[in-house]
Amino acid sequence: MADITETAEWRELTEHYTALAGRHLRELFAQDPDRATRMTVTAGDLHLDYSKHRATDETIRLLVALAERAGLRERIEAMFSGEHINVSEDRAVLHTALRLPRDARLTVDGQDVVADVHAVLDRMADFAERVRSGKWTGHTGKSITHVVNIGIGGSDLGPAMAYEALRDFADAGIACRFVSNVDPADVAGTLADLDPERTLFVVSSKTFGTLETLTNARAARRWLVERLGGEEAVARHFVAVSTNAERVAEFGIDTANMFEFWDWVGGRYSMDSAIGLSLMIAIGPDRFREMLAGFHAIDEHFRTAPFEANMPVIMGLLGVWYTDFFGAQTRAVLPYSQRLARFPAYLQQLTMESNGKSVRADGAPVVAQTGEIFWGEPGTNGQHAFYQLLHQGTRLVPADFIGFAEPHEDVPAEDGVGMHDLLVANMLAQTSALAFGRTAEEIAAEGTPAAIVPHKVMPGNRPTNTILAPRLTPSTLGQLVALYEHIVFVEGTIWGIDSFDQWGVELGKVMANELTPALTSAEPPQTAPDASTAELVRLYRRMRG
Numbered sequence: 347m348a349d350i351t352e353t354a355e356w357r358e359l360t361e362h363y364t365a366l367a368g369r370h371l372r373e374l375f376a377q378d379p380d381r382a383t384r385m386t387v388t389a390g391d392l393h394l395d396y397s398k399h400r401a402t403d404e405t406i407r408l409l410v411a412l413a414e415r416a417g418l419r420e421r422i423e424a425m426f427s428g429e430h431i432n433v434s435e436d437r438a439v440l441h442t443a444l445r446l447p448r449d450a451r452l453t454v455d456g457q458d459v460v461a462d463v464h465a466v467l468d469r470m471a472d473f474a475e476r477v478r479s480g481k482w483t484g485h486t487g488k489s490i491t492h493v494v495n496i497g498i499g500g501s502d503l504g505p506a507m508a509y510e511a512l513r514d515f516a517d518a519g520i521a522c523r524f525v526s527n528v529d530p531a532d533v534a535g536t537l538a539d540l541d542p543e544r545t546l547f548v549v550s551s552k553t554f555g556t557l558e559t560l561t562n563a564r565a566a567r568r569w570l571v572e573r574l575g576g577e578e579a580v581a582r583h584f585v586a587v588s589t590n591a592e593r594v595a596e597f598g599i600d601t602a603n604m605f606e607f608w609d610w611v612g613g614r615y616s617m618d619s620a621i622g623l624s625l626m627i628a629i630g631p632d633r634f635r636e637m638l639a640g641f642h643a644i645d646e647h648f649r650t651a652p653f654e655a656n657m658p659v660i661m662g663l664l665g666v667w668y669t670d671f672f673g674a675q676t677r678a679v680l681p682y683s684q685r686l687a688r689f690p691a692y693l694q695q696l697t698m699e700s701n702g703k704s705v706r707a708d709g710a711p712v713v714a715q716t717g718e719i720f721w722g723e724p725g726t727n728g729q730h731a732f733y734q735l736l737h738q739g740t741r742l743v744p745a746d747f748i749g750f751a752e753p754h755e756d757v758p759a760e761d762g763v764g765m766h767d768l769l770v771a772n773m774l775a776q777t778s779a780l781a782f783g784r785t786a787e788e789i790a791a792e793g794t795p796a797a798i799v800p801h802k803v804m805p806g807n808r809p810t811n812t813i814l815a816p817r818l819t820p821s822t823l824g825q826l827v828a829l830y831e832h833i834v835f836v837e838g839t840i841w842g843i844d845s846f847d848q849w850g851v852e853l854g855k856v857m858a859n860e861l862t863p864a865l866t867s868a869e870p871p872q873t874a875p876d877a878s879t880a881e882l883v884r885l886y887r888r889m890r891g
């Protein structure tokens with residue numbers, strides 16, 4: 347496998363970077379005002395403006411050539427058709443199959459994947475409807491009002507983010523809560539005010555071997571059994587989502603109440619699998635299917651649109667452009683939607699667990715920089731916290747701004763202006779200020795004292811994407827998530843890494859298991875992995891008394 351940084355395409359981009367790096371977005375816009383309409387892409391309901399990037403048509407041409415050189419076209423087909431592109435785990439990567447329509451055909455490793463997916467979706471829908479209508483009752487015959495999803499990582503972040511995003515569509519009077527952390531405060535705080543007779547637990551774990559999830563699930567089971575009088579209550583209050591029926595049964599959940607998914611769905615790519623059961627119960631199967639259709643619309647766009655007009659391709663390549671040529675380390679995701687408050691956290695797992703790698707898929711070290719550090723907060727809160735650094739700091743932080751034309755519900759501000767318009771005005775103002783800034787001359791012309799002028803200069807030339815969609819709905823949420831899934835794929839392909847394994851999280855889990863006895867045993871600890879940790883173990887034991 348040739349190293350991508352050794353290719354002619356990479357060299358051309360390096361030269362192009364040298365020529366372009368000193369140019370300001372003011373200049374690029376002055377010379378080419380049409381870029382505002384030309385450098386846009388529509389995919390499904392999503393409109394992307396990427397004109398405020400330190401890039402020209404030539405940049406895009408060279409980046410697309412790099413993508414061709416990296417074999418992106420073939421890799422997309424390999425993923426969609428179920429080849430084992432997760433090489434270190436020898437697995438297909440088929441989250442795109444989770445949203446194929448019922449009449450699609452896809453056979454992988456001898457298995458009719460579409461039939462499997464829809465069989466589970468139908469079971470989920472049936473169960474969700476029974477819970478929503480009150481036909482499914484708890485042990486004492488009462489209907490369910492609260493669903494608690496117990497999971498972590500991909501078995502938590504997706505449904506937690508999506509429930510928050512779509513809570514305006516939760517129409518059956520059923521609220522969801524999410525327990526993930528092994529910190530006892532999480533489970534205890536979540537359950538404190540719940541009525542056990544009306545609470546349903548969805549234990550979500552791909553492996554059903556994750557310490558945090560099993561520990562929280564046992565705590566929840568004890569809580570329930572103590573309050574409802576016996577183990578026989580468990581069957582009506584616990585269901586499971588997993589790939590591992592054996593462990594689900596061992597835990598004591600009837601596998602008739604287990605909703606399956608498959609090893610070809612990565613944890614962080616699983617919110618549209620049975621892992622979304624809690625969300626489906628809240629918003630209903632029809633809305634859930636609308637979300638799947640949204641995912642599918644972007645899958646089709648990714649698979650078929652020419653690279654120059656392909657939203658995930660353009661956004662992924664621009665991510666590589668800043669990471670590898672400008673040396674940017676992070677990427678801010680700034681949703682101007684309170685409902686998307688958990689979207690940056692969701693993207694952190696999706697992107698960083700996928701592309702935080704330093705060896706290529708063939709085991710050779712990567713030479714390029716990989717894995718953007720994703721972070722963010724909903725606007726306008728971020729504006730009053732960290733945007734100062736975005737505007738005037740020394741670092742380059744490319745940012746994705748995400749907004750919607752219509753709110754679910756508006757609230758009047760003043761003078762006939764709705765709060766939603768204020769929100770969007772802020773978003774647009776920020777991208778403009780980041781791109782064009784304010785010069786010393788402009789600031790001096792306002793009468794600012796000379797000594798203060800440098801402090802007020804806004805350098806601009808800070809690149810942003812703006813994604814605008816009509817409204818936050820199940821469909822547009824599905825589209826947004828699929829967009830970022832495929833951005834990850836594009837970047838991972840350029841870097842030549844396996845974006846679908848996560849070996850880096852394993853060591854810490856093993857060591858935590860080994861350390862637990864050192865913290866808890868009556869005897870002084872015999873072993874610790876290193877001198878510093880041994881000291882901290884001693885200190886902790888002393889503090890615990």
Ligand code: F6P
Pocket residue numbers: 498499500501550551552553554555556559613614699848851
């Ligand atoms: O943190 C590692 C990880 O394996 C994630 O990839 C996964 O989403 C999470 O743990 C939870 O795993 P499981 O669904 O098997 O409990």
